[in-house]
Structures are given as structure tokens and as C-alpha cells.
Amino acid sequence: MSVELTGAEITIRCLQEEGVQCIFGYPGGAVLFIYDELFKQDKVRHILVRHEQAALHAADGYARSSNKVGVALVTSGPGLTNAVTGIATAYMDSIPLVVISGQVPTSAIGLDAFQEVDTVGITRPCVKHNFLVKDVKDLALTIKKAFYIAASGRPGPVLVDIPKDITQHKTQFVYPDKVVMRSYNPVIKGHTRQIKKAAELILSAKRPMIYAGGGVILSDAAAQLTELTQLLNFPCTMTLMGLGGYPASDRQSLGMLGMHGTYEANMAMQYCDVLVAVGARFDDRVIGNPKHFYNENRKIVHIDIDPSSISKRVKVDVPIVGDVLDVLKELIKVLKTEKEKTDPVALKEWWKQIELWRERDCLKFDRESKIIKPQMVIEKLFHATKGDAFVTSDVGQHQMWAAQFYKFDKPRRWINSGGLGTMGFGMPAAMGVQLANPKGKVACITGEASIQMCIQELSTCKQYKLPLKIVNLNNRYMGMVRQWQEFFHGNRYAESYMDALPDFIKLAESYGHVGIRIEHPEDVEDALKEAFKLKDRLVFMDFITDQTENVFPMVPGGKGLSEMILV
Amino acid sequence: MENEAGALSRVAGLFSARGYNIESLSVAPTEDPTLSRMTLVTIGSDDVVEQVTKQLNKLIEVVKVIDLNDGNHIERELMLVKVRATESDREEIKRLTEIFRGSIIDVTDKSYTIELTGTSSKLDAFLDAVKRSAILETVRTGASGIGRGDWILKV
Numbered sequence: 001m002s003v004e005l006t007g008a009e010i011t012i013r014c015l016q017e018e019g020v021q022c023i024f025g026y027p028g029g030a031v032l033f034i035y036d037e038l039f040k041q042d043k044v045r046h047i048l049v050r051h052e053q054a055a056l057h058a059a060d061g062y063a064r065s066s067n068k069v070g071v072a073l074v075t076s077g078p079g080l081t082n083a084v085t086g087i088a089t090a091y092m093d094s095i096p097l098v099v100i101s102g103q104v105p106t107s108a109i110g111l112d113a114f115q116e117v118d119t120v121g122i123t124r125p126c127v128k129h130n131f132l133v134k135d136v137k138d139l140a141l142t143i144k145k146a147f148y149i150a151a152s153g154r155p156g157p158v159l160v161d162i163p164k165d166i167t168q169h170k171t172q173f174v175y176p177d178k179v180v181m182r183s184y185n186p187v188i189k190g191h192t193r194q195i196k197k198a199a200e201l202i203l204s205a206k207r208p209m210i211y212a213g214g215g216v217i218l219s220d221a222a223a224q225l226t227e228l229t230q231l232l233n234f235p236c237t238m239t240l241m242g243l244g245g246y247p248a249s250d251r252q253s254l255g256m257l258g259m260h261g262t263y264e265a266n267m268a269m270q271y272c273d274v275l276v277a278v279g280a281r282f283d284d285r286v287i288g289n290p291k292h293f294y295n296e297n298r299k300i301v302h303i304d305i306d307p308s309s310i311s312k313r314v315k316v317d318v319p320i321v322g323d324v325l326d327v328l329k330e331l332i333k334v335l336k337t338e339k340e341k342t343d344p345v346a347l348k349e350w351w352k353q354i355e356l357w358r359e360r361d362c363l364k365f366d367r368e369s370k371i372i373k374p375q376m377v378i379e380k381l382f383h384a385t386k387g388d389a390f391v392t393s394d395v396g397q398h399q400m401w402a403a404q405f406y407k408f409d410k411p412r413r414w415i416n417s418g419g420l421g422t423m424g425f426g427m428p429a430a431m432g433v434q435l436a437n438p439k440g441k442v443a444c445i446t447g448e449a450s451i452q453m454c455i456q457e458l459s460t461c462k463q464y465k466l467p468l469k470i471v472n473l474n475n476r477y478m479g480m481v482r483q484w485q486e487f488f489h490g491n492r493y494a495e496s497y498m499d500a501l502p503d504f505i506k507l508a509e510s511y512g513h514v515g516i517r518i519e520h521p522e523d524v525e526d527a528l529k530e531a532f533k534l535k536d537r538l539v540f541m542d543f544i545t546d547q548t549e550n551v552f553p554m555v556p557g558g559k560g561l562s563e564m565i566l567v
Numbered sequence: 568m569e570n571e572a573g574a575l576s577r578v579a580g581l582f583s584a585r586g587y588n589i590e591s592l593s594v595a596p597t598e599d600p601t602l603s604r605m606t607l608v609t610i611g612s613d614d615v616v617e618q619v620t621k622q623l624n625k626l627i628e629v630v631k632v633i634d635l636n637d638g639n640h641i642e643r644e645l646m647l648v649k650v651r652a653t654e655s656d657r658e659e660i661k662r663l664t665e666i667f668r669g670s671i672i673d674v675t676d677k678s679y680t681i682e683l684t685g686t687s688s689k690l691d692a693f694l695d696a697v698k699r700s701a702i703l704e705t706v707r708t709g710a711s712g713i714g715r716g717d718w719i720l721k722v
Contacts, residue, residue: 120573125584129627132573149627182722183569183630308621311614 004170007136007162008033011100014143016043017175020071022062022435023047024055028075029115030102033167047435047464050456052079054428056086057454060095061432064415065390065440067220069150070095070432075102076164077115081122085422087157088126092419093241094218096155098146099127105165106134119161128156136169144176153186154306155218186305190322190330198276198301198318199334205274206346207353208234211257213286214241214418215279215304215324222246222411224328225278231335232342235354237265239280241418244408249387254354255363258286259555260400263362264354266553266561270295271353277302279324282314283419284557290314292560303327362553362566363404371546372521374398374473377528378405381443381471384528389441389469390415390433394426394450397479400551402445424453427470431457434466441469441532448474448542449498458511461538469531470540472504475547483550487565508540515540570596570603574628578605581626587611587619591644591687591709602630602722606642606711608687630722639715645682646690647672649704650697652679660697667693678703686710 005013011034015023022045027035038046049055052074059070070090074083080101090097104113120132129149131142139162146158202208216225216238222245229236229252236246237257246253257265269275269287275298280286287293290313302309302316303324310319320327365375378401381389391406392415393399399416408414415433417425430444451472461468473479481496505515514537518527524543531539552567568574575594582589587609594605609619616634623632635642652660657679664671664681667689673680683693687710694702714720 121576124573124577124580181627184627306625308618308625312618 002172005173006033006037006168006170007139008037008167010136010139010171010173011143011162011167012037012041012044013173014140014175015071016041018069018147020044020069023071023073024049024058024062024432025073026052026055026075026079028079028102030076030104030164031073031100031167033164034073034100034102034162046073047431048460049428050459051454052082053086053424054431054454054457054460056083056090056097056099057422057425057428058432058435059097060086060090061392061415061429062436063090063095063097063432064429065412065433066436067412068436069147070097071100072097073100075115076104076119077117079115080117080119084122084126085424087123087159089417089420089422089425090157091126091128093214093417094155095157096150097157098143098150099157099159101159101161102167103132103161103163106163107165109163119159123159126157127159130159130161132161133163133166136166136171139166139171140173140175141179145179145181148179149184153184187321188305188323188326190303190320190327192330194318194320195327195330195334198320199331199338200340201274201299201301201318202232202276202335203338203340203342206343207268207271207273207350208232208276208347209268209272209274210234210236210276210278211239211269211280212236212242212245212278213239213280216242216245217411219279219305219324220411221279221325221328224325224332228328228332228335231332233347234276235268235351237261237269239286239418240403240416242280243403243414244411247409248407249409254358256403257561259288260404260551260553261555262404263360263553263564263566264357266555266564267357268354270560270562273298275300277304277316278328279304281309281312284313287314288555288561288563289558292563360566364567365549369521369546372518372524372543374401374475374543374545374549375405376521377471377473377524377543377545378402378445380525380528381445382406384525384532385441385443389413389443390430390437392416392426392430392433392442392444394444394446394453395421395423396447396450396481397475397483397549397551398445398447398450398473400480401473423450426450427457427461427468428454430468431460431464431466434468435464442467443469443471445471445473447479448472448476448501448504449478455507458508458513458538462511462513465536466538467534467536468538470538472540472542473545474501474504474542475545475549476501477547479549480551486550487554487556504540504542508538513538513540515542517542517544519544568603568605568626568630569628570601571628574603575605577626577628578607578623581622582609585618585622587615591707593709593711606709608710631720633720635712635714638718640712640718641715642686642710642712643684644687644690644710645684645708646693647680647682647706648694648697648702649678649680651677651701651703653677656698656701660701663693663696667696669693
């Protein structure tokens with residue numbers, strides 16, 4: 001008979017069995033036994049954050065940039081409630097995470113014990129699944145299930161709540177090779193007949209359009225999307241979450257679509273006759289008003305692993321449920337064997353129309369400005385990093401400019417909170433990205449409002465020597481709030497001014513980092529070059545940018561895609 | 568669905584989070600103690616019902632979802648109703664109970680407690696037939712449903 005292990009030992013052994021190399025967390029009463037076991041081993045590295053929200057964002061950035069499951073460890077009560085924003089962020093963007101939370105001992109549950117919250121109840125609406133472990137004998141299988149559920153199907157965060165006494169109880173440790181769940185069997189392979197139907201529709205198109213979302217990134221199907229797009233000579237647009245799915249610097253890319261998408265992408269989306277939606281979900285920021293978007297002459301193919309994403313906001317004609325990677329491979333195979341070919345004359349006409357839209361040059365900005373234009377900073381960042389950096393962002397104007405002006409040619413390089421729109425995401429996510437890619441260049445594009453929501457993580461970066469390059473577009477406003485107030489609230493800038501800002505240079509320096517303030521356009525390029533030369537230092541670049549700059553194009557809320565406000 | 572603590576709250580939570588309405592919900596373990604069966608009555612357009620079905624299927628503990636309206640089915644609900652029954656009312660209520668094929672399962676000198684099974688609309692009809700002021704208390708289980716004939720929901 002093998003020796004018995006405590007719940008705490010089993011927890012760590014499970015992480016080792018899963019090949020987890022790095023976890024993010026913060027200790028506390030309910031997880032002390034687990035931390036004790038972490039201390040006694042060296043296979044799983046623990047990164048101590050300064051706030052549990054950051055632990056989740058870091059695990060999230062780690063997962064997004066590496067295609068591994070991110071792991072976070074937090075204590076009960078406030079440890080967990082602090083983590084909820086990060087869990088919800090990952091849930092909205094379908095990021096595979098396993099969150100281990102401590103809980104008060106089973107005998108104290110329900111008695112309003114110190115640092116007790118109903119973790120399973122609080123997190124239920126923002127996890128793919130969660131578990132409360134009530135018997136140490138169930139612990140290993142539960143953790144195995146958590147990893148399986150998190151990473152399979154449409155990925156998402158899974159939480160395992162472990163009461164403190166369970167971490168002390170002993171049992172034999174057996175880690176199952178695999179789990180079979182009768183109630184959970186995600187569909188991977190697409191339906192053959194549906195794929196055939198899709199191929200026929202695609203080949204009949206006169207004005208086709210490929211619309212790719214985060215599902216392409218999540219299923220590692222960028223190569224297949226690229227092959228499909230080029231095989232057909234179709235235009236391709238990407239959602240905020242899909243950037244990097246098709247090379248942005250290629251001619252066939254129309255850039256991002258949606259509320260702040262390009263003119264050509266939104267117009268082509270509105271006026272195409274066959275739309276191929278790949279791992280995308282037609283959300284409100286993408287298609288605007290669904291009634292305006294509706295067009296009875298437009299046929300839609302929709303490939304998605306989640307059946308509930310199909311015909312949720314927009315009715316589709318050929319739904320294909322399955323993993324994007326599998327379905328695209330199959331679709332390409334079928335297309336290559338079809339006798340029918342695309343109509344080159346119609347396609348030529350369509351491209352001519354698209355080029356006319358493209359000539360509108362919707363992303364133009366004043367390049368002669370004496371004040372730093374935020375768009376120009378992103379462009380220079382793109383050039384300084386040769387387009388090869390991992391770029392995280394916070395939420396707001398800077399996020400949109402990053403999406404518009406940094407040309408992502410590879411997947412998993414653009415890391416942002418798309419669904420939940422969580423300010424404070426950027427820097428902790430960048431920490432996770434850097435830990436998953438120790439040799440990678442990691443830039444965090446942020447603003448002076450967002451960065452302050454998790455600014456304490458400068459301390460974590462110091463402890464683990466994470467050489468992030470922070471690009472702070474400092475316009476002394478919550479820029480996107482200000483923009484909406486300018487457009488829709490009569491220029492009444494209610495509470496959107498960032499007063500009493502810290503001296504970011506001194507702040508960065510006080511943590512042992514390098515700070516640079518850049519106030520003139522001509523200094524932008526040199527500052528970026530200098531920053532990236534400092535390979536092993538975190539550099540905080542505080543760019544003093546134009547306060548009045550707005551993000552264009554813009555589809556106002558409730559409007560249709562072709563009703564953009566243009567610059 | 569799996570007969571596990573918390574499964575019911577996931578279903579209830581899903582409905583409130585996504586703004587679907589629950590008309591009634593009845594749930595209990597089946598002959599296989601690891602499984603519970605739930606009958607949930609909701610009202611919505613075909614699109615909404617399709618989304619409800621898909622969202623329910625997404626819940627990890629839900630094993631299988633069927634829409635009983637896709638075929639012929641039988642629906643039954645149990646109601647216990649306590650009514651004031653004095654003097655001349657006693658006979659009248661007894662007769663009414665017989666008409667509705669219910670039975671009186673508890674008697675005091677002032678009240679009857681009646682057990683009634685049927686479709687939800689039959690139970691509504693009974694309540695309409697009884698004088699409003701005579702109804703002291705009602706408790707209903709919500710509908711339970713099953714397919715007709717060979718239509719079987721098996722996991």
C-alpha cells in the first residue's frame with residue numbers, strides 16, 4: 001500500500017502531474033498548508049503578486065500567450081473576492097484557467113466564519129464550472145476534471161474550492177490518466193454535410209468576407225485561416241480578440257471591424273453576400289445594431305465550438321459546430337476537391353470596391369502635430385519592435401489604438417481584455433506573458449487611468465525582474481469616457497479628468513525601475529529604442545499625449561456598421 | 568442532470584442571469600440515484616427556447632435536455648389545497664372535488680385539504696371553481712412531464 005498524502009500535498013502533486021511550471025497567487029489562512037507544500041518542492045514556481053486580481057490577470061496572460069492552462073492560487077474570503085474580476089475577465093474571453101481557492105474548514109462552512117464567503121455561489125456565473133471539495137478522496141479527480149474542463153471545448157476558467165481541513169486530511173494519491181464525463185463531451189469534428197454545404201456557398205460568393213474571432217486564436221488555427229483566406233483570395237477582417245489570426249500587414253487583411261473597426265472592414269461586412277464567421281460571436285461591439293446588420297440577401301456560414309454562440313444575435317444559414325482548427329482543415333480539403341471555383345470576375349469587382357473603401361484612409365491622423373499623437377506612438381512601437389513584441393493593453397482609447405495601429409502578424413501576440421473590458425488588466429497580464437516567454441519582448445500599452453488600477457504590481461515586476469516595457473499614453477483623461485461625453489453628453493466631462501496624478505517616473509524609480517517622460521513627438525522613437533535596449537529592466541515610458549484625440553472610425557451604440565463617424 | 572449539490576442553483580442562476588423566465592420547476596432523483604430529472608416550464612419564442620436549450624446543455628452537470636413540445640407528451644402537476652368547509656359548503660366542495668377527480672385527504676370541522684393531480688390548467692380551473700374566499704392555502708409542485716408512448720428520455 002502506497003503512503004498516504006495530505007490534501008495539500010495532493011494539490012501540489014496534481015499541479016506537477018499536469019506539468020504546471022508557474023502559478024500566481026497570494027497566501028492566506030485557508031491555504032497555508034498548500035503554501036507549505038509549495039515551499040517544500042521546486043517543480044512548480046510560485047509568483048507572488050500584490051493583489052489577487054493581478055494573480056488572475058497574470059495567469060490569464062500566461063495562458064493567452066502560451067496556450068497552456070493558467071493557474072492561480074488564492075485564499076478564502078477577500079482573496080477570492082479580489083480574484084473575481086480576473087475570473088470574469090477570463091470567462092468572457094474563454095481563457096483556460098484553473099483557480100484554486102482556500103475555504104474555511106468544512107465544519108465552519110455556513111457559520112459566517114472569519115474570511116468565509118460562498119465562493120462557489122459568488123463565482124458561479126463567471127466560471128465555466130466550479131467545485132467545492134468535501135472529501136479529500138475526491139481531490140485528485142476534481143483537479144483532473146478542472147484541467148480537462150478548462151482546456152477542452154470552449155475553454156474557460158474552472159475553480160476548485162478547497163476547505164482548509166481537506167488540505168490536512170490524508171488519502172492515497174492516484175492521479176487519473178483521463179476523465180470521462182457523461183454530461184460533458186464537447187464536439188470537435190464538424191459535420192461533414194454542413195462543411196460541404198459551406199464550401200458550396202463559399203464558392204458561389206460574389207462579394208465574400210471572412211470574419212475571424214478569438215476562436216481562431218484559441219484553437220491555434222491561424223495557419224489554417226491564412227491558408228483558407230489566401231486559397232480563396234477573400235478579404236479577411238478580425239475582431240478585437242481575433243487579431244493575429246491573419247497577418248495584419250497582408251493585403252487581404254482589412255484590419256479590425258466593429259465599433260472602432262476600419263471603414264473598409266465595416267463596409268465589406270455590411271455589404272458582403274457570403275459571410276464566413278470563424279470562431280466569432282457577432283457581439284454588440286462587432287456588428288452594432290443587429291437589425292441594421294440584417295440583410296436577407298447575405299448568407300452566413302458560422303463555425304464555432306459553442307452551439308449557443310450560433311444564431312444567438314444573428315441568424316445564420318450554415319452553422320458548423322466544431323473546433324475551428326478541425327473544421328478549417330476539413331473545409332480547406334473539401335474546397336480543394338470541389339470542381340466549382342470562385343468567380344474571378346466578381347471577386348475582382350469586389351476587391352475594387354474594397355480598395356475604394358480603403359482609400360478613404362480611415363485611420364489617418366495629424367502626423368505634423370507638435371503634441372504627441374497616441375497613434376504615432378503605437379506605430380513607432382510597431383517599428384521599434386519589428387512587429388515582433390507581445391503586446392498587452394488595458395482598456396480604453398489606448399486599447400483601440402493599439403488594436404488599430406500595431407500590425408499583429410502572429411497569433412497570441414495581442415493580449416487584451418476584450419469581453420469584460422477590465423481596466424487594470426494590462427500590466428499583470430504582461431507579467432504572465434513575460435514569464436511564459438522569458439526571452440520575448442513584452443510591451444504593455446496603457447493609459448494613466450488604467451495603469452493605476454493595478455499599479456502595485458510594479459513591485460512584483462521588481463521581485464521577479466520582469467523587464468516589461470510600459471507604454472503609458474498619458475492624456476490626463478479617462479480617454480474613452482471623455483470621448484463618449486464629448487460625442488453624446490454635450491462635452492460635460494463628468495469625473496473623467498485624471499487629477500492628482502503621480503509622477504510616474506519617480507514612482508517607477510522608487511520600485512527600482514527606469515522611468516522616461518516623453519513630451520515631444522521627435523523624442524518618441526529614440527525613447528522606444530532606448531527602452532528596448534535595456535533588455536533586463538522594466539522601463540516605464542510616460543508619453544504626454546494629445547488630450548483631445550478621439551478614436552475613429554466609431555460606430556455609435558445602437559447604430560449600424562455602415563453608420564460610422566469618420567475623422 | 569447529475570444529482571449533485573449545486574446543480575439546481577446553476578440552472579436557476581442561468582435563468583435569472585440571462586433573463587429567461589421560469590414558470591415552474593420540479594426536480595427529484597430518478598431510479599438511478601446519481602441522476603436527477605427536472606421538468607422546467609418556460610415561455611418564450613422559438614429563438615429564446617433554442618437559446619435556453621443550448622445554454623442548459625452547456626452546464627457541465629446537465630446530462631441531457633429535451634423539449635417535450637417536440638413530440639406528444641403528458642404533463643401532470645400535484646396540488647394540495649386547504650379550503651374553508653363549513654355547513655352547506657362541505658357538500659358543495661366534496662362534489663366539486665369528485666368532479667375534478669381529487670380526493671379529500673384531511674378533514675377538520677372547519678376545513679378540507681384536497682389533493683388534486685392533473686395538468687396545470689386543470690388545477691387552475693379547480694381553483695376558479697372554488698369560492699375565492701374559501702381558499703385558505705394552496706401548494707403546487709409545478710408540472711412534471713414525460714413523453715408519450717415509445718418516446719423515452721434515457722441517458
